[in-house]
Amino acid sequence: MDKENEILKELEEISPTLCQMQKVNVFEVPENYFEELTEKLTLFTLLNVNENSAFIPEKNMTLSEMRDIPEGYFNSLSDRILSKIKNSEAQNEEEELINSFPVLYSLKGKNVFSIPQNYFQDLGSIILNKINNKQEAKVVSIQSKWWKYAAAAVVTGVIAVSSLIILNDHSKVTANTTASVTSAKIPDYIQSSFKYKTPEQVDEGIASLSDDEIIRYLEKHGSIIDNDLLTKGVDVKELPSTNDYLTDENTLNDYLQKIDAKNANQNTP
């Protein structure tokens, strides 16, 4: 069944009278109305969008008469329309704010945040420096990450192990052993490790070391002990990401404590 028959059948079921009535359009339109409608509408709309335009076509004005408008009018029309649309959108937004949220409107433009002086003047060169430095340092980025972990792990290990040895030895010292005898037998660097008795103190000890001190230490002792220390208890998959390490100073401490705990568990019989 085609669409027309279907509609007729539907209407017949609803109202046989209506179905039998002839379809007649009682409304009339002017001659040639549809031929010119699109053009007229377009022109009329565009002309009225321009707020400066007082041009209103007469009821029976022909298209050729409507075209009798200032020279060059259409050259800048699109810009004027866009500007009008933008203005009206901005106006609506402002009106909405005034009418719906007067408190927010009254606070617009008040800035509570402060920034360092000349911040924006220097920003461009700071960023370019960073970009150029990054490009130069690209080749060693993986090694430098390992170096940081290695240096910290070596120093932590040495301090912690030294502290444990000394503490154990110290507890075995008999009551009549004098402090002078003890200090005479023990080298300076081990004596200095007496102060590292808690994890917090060890952390402070690491923090107090300069890069130069770590480098000098590694140059002297690193080759002997680093392989052992680095391979023991270090799982590459568990290493914090570079970002975490660089942006949070606690990340390395947390990680090293985890390694210490893991090693302690492994050493427990």
Add this chain to the structure above:
Amino acid sequence: MNLPQNDQELLESFKDPATKEQAFTGIIKKYQEKLYWHVRRMVVDHEDANDVLQNMFIKVWKGLENFREDSQLYTWLYRIATNESLTFLTQQKKRSTSSLSDDENGLSNKLKSDTHFDANKLEWKLQLGIQSLPEKQRLVFNLRYYDEMPYEQMSKVLETSEGALKASYHHAAKKIEDFILNH
């Protein structure tokens, strides 16, 4: 040599190794303030905003060669700044050990720790109200209220329909006004 101000010219200059850095500086100079304030309003703290902005421009440097010029540079920069700000806030949230309430990033506390903070002043209440919003609503509110960004453009930055953005802005403004009146 005069620095071109037009985006198209800046992008062309960026392609030429001889003028690449100069063009990039031009892009930074042209957009830095708008982008800085966009980021700052999201992350609150200046140092955080500075980090996010610098990282963002470093990514722009890397990505600009592949930038498709059929989209607007301004919109693209806003999208990167927005993504970087949200990534920063997510990382911060992960690291946070404090109990998380409705202000999950502790941004209200950052505001309160500002030396100029005055709980009785409406402009500070407004900031507290903004920080109490969910991230997406906060973004929409800031882009519309401060940056006066048309919904059409915002739709490209946030990849959300204009209708949803209008609704989101309306909800946000209502919530903030209620917050100001009730606190």
